[in-house]
Structures are given as C-alpha cells and as structure tokens.
Amino acid sequence: MAVVARRGFDATVAEIADISGVSARTIFRHYASHDQLIASTVKDMFEECGRGPVEGIPRSSEDLDGWLEGIAGTIHKRNAEIIGDAFWDIHAPRHNASDIFLELDAYRREFRTRGVRYLTARAWRAAGASGDPPDELVLAFALNFSVFTTQALLVDFEQTPAEIGRLTADLLRTLLKQAAAAAPSGEVQTGSTGT
Secondary structure, three states: OHHHHHHHHHOOHHHHHHHHOOOHHHHHHHOOOHHHHHHHHHHHHHHHHOOOOOOOOOOOOOOHHHHHHHHHHHHHHHHHHHHOOHHHHHHOOOOOOOHHHHHHHHHHHHHHHHHHHHHHHHHHHHOOEOOOOOHHHHHHHHHHOOHHHHHHHHHOOOOOHHHHHHHHHHHHHHHHHHHHHHOOHHHEOOOOOOO
8 A cells, every 4th residue: 555655556566565575476366467456455545544433533423523623634644644646546537447447446436425425424413404414515525525635735735634634624614514504494403512
C-alpha cells in the first residue's frame, strides 16, 4: 500500500517485492498480473480507510459536533496517508481499461457511495431528523469527505489533514443544521442533540 500510495499505478512489482521483503516471483505466485496486484492493493487501501471504530471520537448520538470533527479529521488523515497520490490513478478515466480495472472502478464507486450514505444518515439521525437525508446533504458529505478535497487542500492550499478535517466539520455542521431545519415538521424530532 505504501508503494502504491506514493507511486500510483506506476508502482512496479519489483518495488512492491522489495518493500515487502519477497521476490517478484513470489508475488506472481499470488497475482496473475501487475493489474491484479494493483487492484488488490487498492481494494486493501479502501478497506484500511474505512476500517472500524476510531478511538477517541465521541458517539454521534451524544456529541454530534465532536463526532463530525473527529470523523472528518480521521477521513482526511486516512485519505492523505493511505490513498496518497494513488488518488489520481484510482479516479482517472481509463480508456480501454482492463477488466480488472473496470471491476476496481465499480468496487470503488460502491464502497464510496455506501460509506458516504452511511455517514450522512448517521449524522442526520443524530441531528434529530428522521427518514432519509436529503440528496443535497448526501452530496455535501461526498464532496467534503472526498480524497480530491484532501489532495486539493493539501497540495494547493498547504493545509494539513487536521485543518481540512476542522473545515469539513464546520461546513457539514452548518449544512446539516440547515437541512434539518428545512425538513418537513414531521421529519425532525424535538429535543435532538447536536442542533
């Protein structure tokens, strides 16, 4: 994952073998091709980014503002450290892509949309709203948690993942409160936390 994060899809089997402490021949015993190795590694990167509970973050139902800041900081830190510069290859359009990369693209899309919808729904409920969150709020979460946002603010604006996380949390907090306030009266419960 470290080699792919640094070099993207240009990572060679030799580089990966070297850092893994095995021979290229050993790698090819497990992966039929370079594309299969890269695709498997990228899937592992996605899994690592979305792995389990994050220590030190309050529960969304108890402290929505703290949860938003903690989860946003964690997402941008993982985007920067785990995905890194591989973002550009992972999301680049590939003309005449191999079946392996087409499958990877479908996996990436499903993984991302499922994760964003889950986090948005969790924040929506913690804000005291019921039903499904508005599509615009889901898109706001998608935009603010994207690896593109991480990369653009890291590279172009020299922000740290922690700074990006705080900005993301502030923006999403504002948008969440606006969406909850605009929800039909039966969809927002009174006495909610975090609003």
